[in-house]
Amino acid sequence: MIHKNLILIIILFGQLLTIMDIFIINVSIPSIQRDIHASNGEIQFMIASYLIGFASFLITGGRLGDLYGRKKIFVIGLLLFMLSSLACGISANALQLVISRFIQGISAAAMAPQVLAMIQILFSTHEERTKAMGWYGITIGIGTILGQFLGGYFSSLTVIDESWRLIFLMNIPICLPAIFFSLKLLKESKSPVKKSFDILGVFILSTGLFCFTYALTAVEHAGIGWQNILVIIISVGILIYFIKNQRTRILKNRSYLIDFKLFRYQNFNLGIIAVSFFFIMLDSYFYILSLYFQDGLKMNPLAAGEIIVFQGAGFILASLFSPGMILRHGKNVLIAGLSLISLVLIIQVLVFNTQTPFYLFYLLLFLHGVGVGSIIPSLANIALSGMPESLVGNASGVYNTFQQVAAIVGIVAVGSVFYYFLGEKPTSGDYHIAFTVATFINIFCLVLVMIFIIKVPDHILPKKRMLRM
The missing domain is CATH 1.20.1250.20 (MFS general substrate transporter like domains)
Structure with missing residues (x-):
């Protein structure tokens, strides 16, 4: 050991x-x-x-x-x-x-x-x-x-x-x-x-993902333009061609990059969907929170950074104690964690303003971190549970890819909504409205994550008493 x-x-x-x-x-x-x-x-x-x-x-x-x-x-x-x-x-x-x-x-x-x-x-x-x-x-x-x-x-x-x-x-x-x-x-x-290694598949997939992530990142910084939309359309076309190419290579018993047997595992499908919506929420939350703190509430960067540290502290603490709780209570711990994050987000909408005492910022970010830390490790566990050793590396790569792309999509999509409600000459009230709308989109993402977690079979995250049977 x-x-x-x-x-x-x-x-x-x-x-x-x-x-x-x-x-x-x-x-x-x-x-x-x-x-x-x-x-x-x-x-x-x-x-x-x-x-x-x-x-x-x-x-x-x-x-x-x-x-x-x-x-x-x-x-x-x-x-x-x-x-x-x-x-x-x-x-x-x-x-x-x-x-x-x-x-x-x-x-x-x-x-x-x-x-x-x-x-x-x-x-x-x-x-x-x-x-x-x-x-x-x-x-x-x-x-x-x-x-x-x-x-x-x-x-x-x-x-x-x-x-x-x-x-x-x-x-x-x-x-x-x-x-x-x-x-x-x-x-x-x-x-x-x-x-053998599918070099052509690497080139096609990497080109498609590069174009897609590059275009999304460009949208984040430069806004939606016809060039970025065109690159996204091209990248989607490349990725669709990649999927067809891989299916053909598998049928002809030639080397391939993605083994589509991965998607026969229900828990893998549920895991990558859940992690996608979760990271759409998480990364867009941090992006918008930073803007709201510094531009809306006029905090200096050091003060905003100190508050975010409390979120990390909660994350680490929950990651330390959540494994034992999951072994005792199974996926109910994840449902409780998602509920905690949703509740904290609602409270943040209600109380975050220029008059909010700093201890309340610290507390709510800490609780947010506790909720996040109780969930992230188990999402990977759900997706990869029961995966044969021959597929586990491929599955890990696909899982991580969905996670990273979802993070960028969240920043771009939810960030765009935030800026739309902000307007051209935003006041502090406009910032609060934009923060509220973006936060409720994040809560909707959390509800979707919860639905997919509920669908996960109990034997994927069994309770301890079940392990002794």
């Missing part, structure tokens, strides 16, 4: 890096823009390039792990992440930093599916896996908080010029021991069926 837990710590370092570097750049934007003389558009693309690379190659990363070995692809991902972090840290201009961040996102896409896949393989019983997924959730919470904290800390150092470079260079001393211990302790696992 000690050996298993040590292996879990090692692979969770990959997850920590993946999450941390999504957030670590945000606080450092002003310093980076000043030092490398980047335009606003270049800065926006710098932030987006990591997510675009990440979302575009997750399915490919999962399939590579299935075919060539999850340990091997995980280590390659760590090595590539370290080298791309070094490239980010020594970038001389905006273009170099954008390209390096894109490669960093691809390397994260190589690691992330292996983390979920190896947890499913390493921890075979429901009780062990539930506890391991709790630590997976804790890692997400720590990565979120640590990314924002370290981004601000390193950017504010005065011991060296252009200290923001340390936010990337710090990944090197994390990656080196992770690579060493991964090579030393991880056991190799891969699909027993030997197949």
Whole structure:
């Protein structure tokens, strides 16, 4: 058991890096823009390039792990992440930093599916896996908080010029021991069926996902234009062609990228739908909350950041205690968590204004984090539960892809509604109306998540007394 837990710590370092570097750049934007003389558009693309690379190659990363070995692809991902972090840290201009961040996102896409896949393989019983997924959730919470904290800390150092470079260079001393211990302790696992790799499928899928995520990100920053709409239509066409191409290759017994047997598992379908609506809610919530705090309620960035930290604290606490509760009460814990988030959102609409005492902000964000932390680890557990070892890497990649694309869709879709109700010259009252409308869209998403959780068969998240039968 000690050996298993040590292996879990090692692979969770990959997850920590993946999450941390999504957030670590945000606080450092002003310093980076000043030092490398980047335009606003270049800065926006710098932030987006990591997510675009990440979302575009997750399915490919999962399939590579299935075919060539999850340990091997995980280590390659760590090595590539370290080298791309070094490239980010020594970038001389905006273009170099954008390209390096894109490669960093691809390397994260190589690691992330292996983390979920190896947890499913390493921890075979429901009780062990539930506890391991709790630590997976804790890692997400720590990565979120640590990314924002370290981004601000390193950017504010005065011991060296252009200290923001340390936010990337710090990944090197994390990656080196992770690579060493991964090579030393991880056991190799891969699909027993030997197949060649579908390079054409990678190109088609990555092109489609790249165009789709790029267009969505462009809409977020530049608004809806005919160019972005055209790119989205083209990307949808490419993805439809990809699905037809994969079905044809499977029928002809040729190599493929996605095994459609995944979608024969009811819990997998319910899991990816649930995680999609949940992340539409979650990422759009953080996006809109930041705008509402700073522009609507006139908070300074430091005060807004302090409040968000309480959400992360609640997330970590819930991830620590929710596994035991899920083992005792099953999916009722998830339903309670969704209900808690919905209630907190309603209260936020009613009480958040310029007169609200800060302790109330802290409390409500903390409770929001408790609700989120009780749900996220179990969504992955639902989707991957009972998945054969030959499919688990592919399933992890598809699951992560739905999650990341849904996050971008949420920011664009709910954000667009928020800006619509804001108007051209918004007052504080307009901000509250826009926040209210966006929040109730998020609550609607939570209701949909709850419906799909209720549909999950009881044996997927069995209660402890059922485990003893």
